[in-house]
Amino acid sequence: MRDSRPTKLHASAFPFxxxxxxxxxxxxxxxxxxxxxxxxxxxxxxxxxxxxRKAAEYLKAKDPDSAVKEFDAVLALDPNNAEAxxxxxxxxxxxxxxxxxxxxxxxxxxxxxxxVKSQALLGICxxxxxxxxxxxxxxxxxxxxxxKSLRLQVGLELASLYDQQGDTGATxxxxxxxxxxxxxxxxxxxxxxxxxxxxxxDTLNKLxxxxxxxxxxxxxxxxxxxxxxxxxRAIEHYKKALQIDPxxxxxxxxxxxxxxxxxxxxxxxxxEAEKExxxxxxxxxxxxxxxxxxxxxxxxxxxxxxxxxxxQRAYKLNPNEVExxxxxxxxxxxxxxxxxxxxxxxxxxxxxxxxxxxxxxxASAYKRLQMDDQAQKEMHLFQEIKKTKDQVKDLYRQMNIxxxxxDDEVPDSDQQ
Numbered sequence: 001m002r003d004s005r006p007t008k009l010h011a012s013a014f015p016f017x018x019x020x021x022x023x024x025x026x027x028x029x030x031x032x033x034x035x036x037x038x039x040x041x042x043x044x045x046x047x048x049x050x051x052x053r054k055a056a057e058y059l060k061a062k063d064p065d066s067a068v069k070e071f072d073a074v075l076a077l078d079p080n081n082a083e084a085x086x087x088x089x090x091x092x093x094x095x096x097x098x099x100x101x102x103x104x105x106x107x108x109x110x111x112x113x114x115x116v117k118s119q120a121l122l123g124i125c126x127x128x129x130x131x132x133x134x135x136x137x138x139x140x141x142x143x144x145x146x147x148k149s150l151r152l153q154v155g156l157e158l159a160s161l162y163d164q165q166g167d168t169g170a171t172x173x174x175x176x177x178x179x180x181x182x183x184x185x186x187x188x189x190x191x192x193x194x195x196x197x198x199x200x201x202d203t204l205n206k207l208x209x210x211x212x213x214x215x216x217x218x219x220x221x222x223x224x225x226x227x228x229x230x231x232x233r234a235i236e237h238y239k240k241a242l243q244i245d246p247x248x249x250x251x252x253x254x255x256x257x258x259x260x261x262x263x264x265x266x267x268x269x270x271x272e273a274e275k276e277x278x279x280x281x282x283x284x285x286x287x288x289x290x291x292x293x294x295x296x297x298x299x300x301x302x303x304x305x306x307x308x309x310x311x312q313r314a315y316k317l318n319p320n321e322v323e324x325x326x327x328x329x330x331x332x333x334x335x336x337x338x339x340x341x342x343x344x345x346x347x348x349x350x351x352x353x354x355x356x357x358x359x360x361x362x363a364s365a366y367k368r369l370q371m372d373d374q375a376q377k378e379m380h381l382f383q384e385i386k387k388t389k390d391q392v393k394d395l396y397r398q399m400n401i402x403x404x405x406x407d408d409e410v411p412d413s414d415q416q
Contacts, residue, residue, distance in 0.1 A: 044077040044078065047077055048074050048077055048078055048081065051070045051071070051073045051074045051077075052070070052074060052083065052084070054066075054067075054070045055067040055070035055071055055074075055084075055087065058070065059087075064091045064094065064095075067087070067091065068088065068091055071084040071087055071088045071091075072084075072088075075088075080111050081111075082107075082108045082111040082112040082115060082118075083108075085104045085105070085107045085108035085111065086104070086105065086108035086115055086117075086118040088104040089101045089102075089103075089104030089105035089108060089118060089121060089122070089125075090105075090118075090121060092104060093105075093121050093124070093125065098125045098128045098129055099129065101121065101125050102122065102125040102126065102129060105118050105119075105121055105122040105125060106122055109122055116141055116144045116145055117141075117145070117147065117150060119137055119140065119141045119144075120137075120138070120141035120142075120145055120150055120153075120154045121150075122137055123136075123137030123138040123140075123141055123154065123157070124138070124153070124154065124157050127157050127160075127161060134157075134161065135158075135161055135165075138154055138157055138158045138161065139158065141154055142154045142155055142158055142174075148181060148182070151181065152178060152181060152182055152185070152188070155174050155175075155177060155178045155181070156178065156187075156188075156191065158174050159171050159174040159175055159178070159191065159195070162174065163195070168195070168198060168199050168202055169199070171195050171199075172195050172196060172199050175188070175191060175192040175195045175196070176192075178191075178192070179192050204220060207220065213244075214244065215240075215241040215242070215244035215245035215248045215251070216241070216248070218237045218238070218240045218241035218244065219237070219238065219241045219248065219250075219251055219254070221237045222234040222235075222236075222237035222238045222241065222254070222255075222258070223254070225237065226254075226258055231258050231261055231262045232262065234258050235255065235258050235259060235262065238251055238254060238255035238258060239255065242255070247283055249283065249284055250280075250284060252276045252277070252279040252280035252283060252284070253276070253277065253280035253284065253289055253290050253293070255276045256273045256274070256275075256276030256277045256279075256280060256290070256293055257273075257293060259272050259273040259276060260273035260293065260296070260297065264300060265300060267301075270297045270300065270301070273293065273297065274293075274294060274297055277290040277291075277293040277294050277297075278290070278294070280293075287313075287314075287317055288314045288315075288317040288318035288321045288324060289314070289321065289323070291310045291311070291313045291314035291317065291324070292310070292311065292314045292321060292323035292324055292327060294310045295307045295308075295310030295311045295314065295323075295324075295327050296323075296327075298310060299327070299330070304331060304334065307327065307331065308327075308328070308331045310327075311323075311324050311327030311328050311331065312324075312328065314327070315328060319347075320347075320351050322348045322351050322352050322355060322358070325344040325345070325347050325348040325351075325358075326344070326345075326348055326355075326357060326358060326361070328341075328344045329341040329344040329345045329348070329358075329361055329365075330361070332344070333361065333364065333365065338364075338365035338366075338368040338369055339365075339369065341361070341365050342362065342365050342366075345358050345361055345362040345365060346362065349362065354385055354388075354389075355385075356382050356385040356386050356389060359378050359379075359381045359382040359385060360378075360379070360382040362378045363375045363376075363377075363378035363379040363382060366378060
């Protein structure tokens, strides 16, 4: 267990500062100026409208200095114009002048509490200025914001604040929302994996302190060893876990899987793994994965009928079990029934779109049915996924982590 990890995330884990989100806010606010100006109802409404229109044009032309002059002119005519205060706050924020931005944005929100974007930027300003009330504003605005870019910025600020306050659970919760919001954002993914890793380490440390000799602790050690590719030592620790608690949920299956992975074609190893899978069925209740393990052993022994029976059972227990879907598809392809196999292969891809074997076998099924366009499309997807997974495996090797066996396997024949 690592003990050199810092108790807090490094500041670089949270990207800060005026980002493209601020430019987006400038554009959005500029677009709203002309519409709101006509509704001011002040004695100088026409003049205010003209200044706001010019300010909007300057913002769109990326000339904030000229826009500021127009906003100042608006405030000279109407000191309580919320839009002018809000936009002056945004410009100051963009220039990293958080103190002046704070003043303008606070005034805008005081005049019109419905300005959610201004409320969000005010919360960020308070955060930068060390104001403890920042948390309340960030939480309120994060829940209401519709603009994706600004919501992303506020979420990262909020996650950083939670982290500084030592609230790892709240940090992880916000990051989960951000991953859902921007699943392809590299900064979000980087930050999320740091947060989740810290949360995992925190819980591991608590487990080590509270129950260092427990069966669960042995299971955790075994899991880490599997990830590091040390199956022999992992098997030892899984067995220690079962010595402590023979009915520990999940361990019999994990032990059987580790045993089988250690030497998949050794008959003695297969027999030992089979016993663990059968024990998993008896203890864990949810036996779909165990049935797939038994199916894999039977398939390796060329006992296709028994393999098919196990995969059928697995599929009946869990129709979304990918290994069961693939197992049934393999059998149907060997039985020269590609049309029937397609149903299971398409279902497997729906559950796991990046499953390279499913795409490969689907390409083979289409080819047998002389559906050449579909076959080429699936083969192209297979090749692209394989290329990506090869890159991932190389990165995993650099991190001394072993990918799962199924991620390493590439079918060399549609007869398998």
